[in-house]
Amino acid sequence: MTTPSYVARRGELEAYFDRTAVEAWKRLTSDAPVNRIRATVRAGREAMRNRLLSWLPQDLRGQRLLDAGCGTGALAIEAARRGAEVVAVDLSPTLIALAQERAPRDLGAGRVTFAVGDMLNPAFGRFDHVVAMDSLIHYEGADIARTLAALAPRVDSKLIFTIAPRTAALAAMHALGQLFPRGNRSPAIAPIALSSLERHMAAQNALGDWRVAQSGKIVSGFYISQAVEARRS
Numbered sequence: 434m435t436t437p438s439y440v441a442r443r444g445e446l447e448a449y450f451d452r453t454a455v456e457a458w459k460r461l462t463s464d465a466p467v468n469r470i471r472a473t474v475r476a477g478r479e480a481m482r483n484r485l486l487s488w489l490p491q492d493l494r495g496q497r498l499l500d501a502g503c504g505t506g507a508l509a510i511e512a513a514r515r516g517a518e519v520v521a522v523d524l525s526p527t528l529i530a531l532a533q534e535r536a537p538r539d540l541g542a543g544r545v546t547f548a549v550g551d552m553l554n555p556a557f558g559r560f561d562h563v564v565a566m567d568s569l570i571h572y573e574g575a576d577i578a579r580t581l582a583a584l585a586p587r588v589d590s591k592l593i594f595t596i597a598p599r600t601a602a603l604a605a606m607h608a609l610g611q612l613f614p615r616g617n618r619s620p621a622i623a624p625i626a627l628s629s630l631e632r633h634m635a636a637q638n639a640l641g642d643w644r645v646a647q648s649g650k651i652v653s654g655f656y657i658s659q660a661v662e663a664r665r666s
Contacts, residue, residue, distance in 0.1 A: 435553065435583075439576045443524065443551065446571060450504075451525035459531060462505040473654020478567070481651045482508050484660050485564055485593050488647070493517035494542050496561040501552035501584075501594075502568025506532030506545065512564075513543030520557050521547045553580065559587045565594040567658055574625045578633035578640065581663065585639050591664055592643070598650055598659040599624040627661065634663075642666050 435443075450458065461471055461478075486508065490496070494516030500509040503521035505528055513519050523529050526549045533547050548557070552565065563584050569577050581592055627648055634640045644666045650659045 436576060436579065438573065439579070442571055442576070447524040450523075451527045455525075455527050458504070458528065462507065470655050474656045477651055477653030477656025477658065480653060481566060481595065481656075481658055481660060482511070484649060484651060485566055485595075486511055488591070488593055488660075488662050489515070489562060489564070491515060493561075497559065499552065499557060499560045499563045499584075501563055501565040503532060503547070504528055506536055506547065508564060508566055509545045509547075510536060510540070513540040513545045516542040518543065519545040520560075521545050522550055522552050522554075522557065523547075524549070524551070553583045555587065559589065561589050562591045562593065563588050565592075567595050569594050570597040570622045570658065573623050574630050574633045577625070577630060578637050581634065581643075582637035582639035585643060591662055593660070593662050595658045595660050596627070596630060597622040597624045598657065599626045599629075600657060627659065630661075 460467060461475055467475060489498075489512065492515060493512060496517050498509075498512050498517045498519045500506075500512065500519055500521040503509050503523045506521055509519045509521035509532070521529075521532065523532070529547050529549050536545060536547075550557075552568070569580060572580065577594075577596065581594070584592060627645065631645060634643065634645075640663075642665050643663045646662045646664045648659055648661045650657070
């Protein structure tokens with residue numbers, strides 16, 4: 434079930450990534466030169482993507498994976514190269530079009546279906562794994578837990594996602610971001626301690642048999658994010 438806060442934030446993210454930040458996002462997710470700050474973000478995102486992929490089986494043949502908030506599709510492509518049938522979903526039609534343009538034609542045994550929409554749409558079907566890299570970091574803890582609870586009944590193995598960890602460094606960066614003109618700001622992130630998120634998860638009946646199996650932070654200059662893997666106990 435979606436809440437008004439989830440819907441409102443979803444609308445902000447769609448507007449930002451589909452219009453305000455399109456050119457910057459294209460550049461950040463390519464090999465084009467970027468300034469020093471964005472270079473740290475690019476390196477951090479690559480390290481996080483590799484971390485999340487390392488928690489998936491090396492052989493994904495015969496398995497379905499949802500890339501929830503796929504952006505320009507880098508993680509989806511790598512999962513498909515392992516043989517997965519990937520559904521790569523994003524709110525931004527512009528980013529999905531860019532992902533389709535960048536996707537290689539030959540993915541071996543795997544394939545990717547790109548789709549514009551909400552990650553919670555049940556029409557996408559069941560999955561062995563769901564990966565949501567940096568797509569939940571803008572939501573409050575209760576909405577993250579509700580999102581995981583909405584996905585969990587359609588997932589057989591793992592929910593892998595990232596949160597914005599509650600750290601002094603991240604708080605300072607968030608405060609610095611408020612100094613930029615409003616039109617240049619990205620949607621606010623919602624830092625949360627993993628222990629707090631686990632309490633929100635425990636309050637969701639659909640997550641009753643799910644537990645955090647492992648987690649780990651990636652810190653690269655202006656990029657700070659925490660990977661979390663949840664499994665059925």
